[in-house]
Amino acid sequence: MAKKLSYKAAGVNIDAAVDALSKAKAHIKSTFNKKVVTDIGSYGGVFDMGGGQCTVASTDGVGTKLKIAQSINKHDTVGQDIVNHCVNDILVMGAKPLFFLDYFGCGKLEGKVLVDVISGMAKACRENGTVLIGGETAEMPGVYKEGEYDLVGTIVGEVEKKKILTGKKVKPGNAVIGIGSYGLQTNGFSLARRVFESKKIPYTKYIPELKTTLGLALLEPHRSFLKSVYPLVQKGLINAMSHITGGGFYDNIVRVLPGNVDCVIKKGSWEILPIFKMIQKLGGIEDREMHRVFNMGVGMVLIVPADKAKTVVSSLKKSGERAWLIGNITKGNKKVTVV
Template sequence: MAKKKKSAYAEAGVDIDVMMNSLKRIGKKVKATNTSGVVSELGSFGGLFKSPGRENLLVSSVDGVGTKLKVAHMANKHNTVGQDLVNHCVNDILVQGAHPLFFLDYLGAAALEPKVFEDVVSGFCKACKENGAALLGGETAEMPGLYPKGEYDLVGTIVGTVERKKLITGKKIRKGDVLIGLPSTGLQTNGYSLARKVIFEKAGKKLSDLVPGTKTTFEKALLAIHKSYLNPVSAVMKKVDIHGMAHITGGGLYDNVPRVLPDNVDARFDRSTWKIPPIFQFIEEAGKVDHEEMYRVFNMGIGYVLMVGKKDVATTLKILKANKQRAIIVGEVVAGSGKSVLIN
């Protein structure tokens, strides 16, 4: 039997057959993320979703995983970065009280590697199911010459909804409110350019080396999945009037919390209330990074912050504990000018 001739497009670096076969293989997993709101079929030109209702607002966000992808490439482990991206986006819209409806992804690469592609999409599917979001559509682009061989980029867009009357804007934040911090799993998805430079270039560490003072490898520490705070925070929202929330991403506590603060108060964090994870301590010491800069680049162990009135603190902590979410009182809201202040 004559061997099938390779197409001119495939010889140029884009094999349509490989892409279509991979899409067929992951189709079942994608369909498994469908919720009752999904109207369109897999493969449609546009994803269709039922309107959440006239009194509901749509909340959207778009983000990427950054150079955490470089670590995934080094480790040849690709089934977690999709989860990172979905969870990151979920947390961003959760800040305004929104629950996810659907997620859209973009994956760009020099050439599609079926196993890598399917692992990444499996991660999307896993996190979408966990967060109750439908993976409604996506784009896979092969662009030889634009991306380094074997590497890829990810971008995700999420759309969620919140009832207009339940929208959380931060306008209710007032002096005397208590700051409750929810621990991160590590770097989550921010600060990897600095982390990689310090760990692998300056310190000469390998992925298999242990983070000093721990039994955890750098691979495990750096690829720890970005946590979704949706379920525990949603439980709190049902019982407590949350005044404001912040997802601690790039910019750390210094830059993210002020995004929701009124201009007459500050969020004062007491750094003595939580322990800095060893991975951050190593980066600071090995890289000789200024202590304050660490809090601008990294989350430093706090991945999400809730601001509630004093009368609601006990209830909030009780609900979080019941939902297996560790929480720490990390500070308070004081008179100020709309900034984060870190003491101790």
Template sequence: MAEKMTYKDAGVNIDAGNASVKLIKDSVRATYRPEVLGDLGGFGGLFALNAGKDGKYKEPVLVSGTDGVGTKLKIAFLLGKHDTVGQDAVAMCVNDILVQGAEPLFFLDYLAVGKLDPEQVADVVKGVANACKESGCALIGGETAEMAGFYPNGEYDIAGFCVGAVEKSKLITSERVKEGDVLLGLPSTGVHSNGFSLVRKIVFERQGMKGDEYMDELGTTIGEALLTPTRLYPKTCLPLIEKFDIHGMVHITGGGFYDNIPRALPEELAVEINDDAWEMPPIFALLQKWGNVDWPEMYRTFNMGIGMILIASADEAAKMKAHLEAEGETVYEIGKVVKGNHDVTIKGGVFHG
């Protein structure tokens, strides 16, 4: 008679999954908003939208977004550091829906692992929960899948899904953008979560680094600098959407300046960027130097120090800039909207083209 087998023999440990849930419960509950119904353990997350005659939204438009962290995870595996990538997963989603004026309401994560390590899962999900809390967004559900033989032990992938809402009259679309509008740039925290296939090729293949090398220019190790999580912009930008007439917003993600800015423009308009307007973080200068990367390629791959762009009339932009600076925020006037063919021109001291 053949030897009896269990699911655990095939590499899936249900007990470890239950242990993971226990470790993350408090972090998840700390993100709940008043609209959340029920608790952990249901088949679906429940959220009562505050809409209607007496609610916050009179004509709510739901805005949704989904994304992952990408190959930045390879650096987390290399360094054994898993407490920051959860924020990356959240930020990539909430920042995307924010550009249409949406307040993030709730988030769900999907974490797939080769072999379930409850402590590792807890680190990742606590990062998700902390980012949700900072963004005012409830973590109402998720899935952890143990996929034995599919991912190497110690490795995983994480993605997320976010839903937000915006009052229809406040919805930000490209139709609002006008010639003469000004672009304000909000700083990034570093590379964020894009371009890491190139980053890894430059840093770990060409330079032969291991990730623990201290870099004077960065004030930390190269690995720690690269794992700096994507900035969360909702807390800064949501009050601006309520207070000012914003014509457009751009989250600088994959595709950099050249592919993302046109997404916020009507077909007959273009943008001129002055890259003298902000100080490029040193990580980008190092990557450009080590990889001998052409400047146009840098601006098409990375955020170059600007993670979010706000577009408004000159008068409104000046008021927004003054408001942000009074709140202690750093903000740069980085360009303007001109007539053109839906393109982006970058001029200044770093790159002319």
């Protein structure tokens, strides 16, 4: 029997991160003033600008997906990843993007690599109607090894105060809709890399079930859901949204649940991509761990009134999305289950 792998065994301890952040909350909140609208734990920080308008800001990184890009010397898609990830993180608050800033840190600056990364960011910014307004390029030998780099982004968007999505409208009976991803997005790569590298499968190997090489399948860009979802936000059809990033279903959907409800996700109600089946089989990974680490083919979750579910799914499909009814909201105490 194959040895079972986990995110923690691969070097990422989600529980430790949650514990550390909970201990740091008092320090963070000591800086808050009356213009801060949302609490710690939201996908973005909301700041009241007056006149009924708010800004929403969020920061994230590409993570160890960069190791795949560096391994096969392909760097344009990770630029798209960071922009789209950040766009989605403020979209779930009901916001549209205004501008984006990046941080690129490396051991030794390689001009072509930097240009490729920036070209990817610029492409995604154009597609999302946002401005790549600035950033920082830091060359730090001794901090990063030669050939390695880190990529982080910060996005600022806007939303009307009365239209901020916080999850307060979520009620028992609401429907849960999943929108399809094209791959791992930007999360779970430490575990995925551990699986494939432990099996000595090169990233340049063509995998028939993936219809491409392993490396290119893993580098499939993180998608932006702005164009298909924002119109639904504007029409008031969505009660809450969750971007399925680090923490998978369990640690992301719970962020938008009120204390008196649970979210029940039904296995088999959506298409699980071949890359996730391959990771689970090769790594002998438990189902719960898979759904806590990876998006499993669902890039974003929408919680909507049950009588609006068909309308929302239809709209998403007309926009070119793969969308499914994947669960429902029940009475409970702020838990997510995958059954």
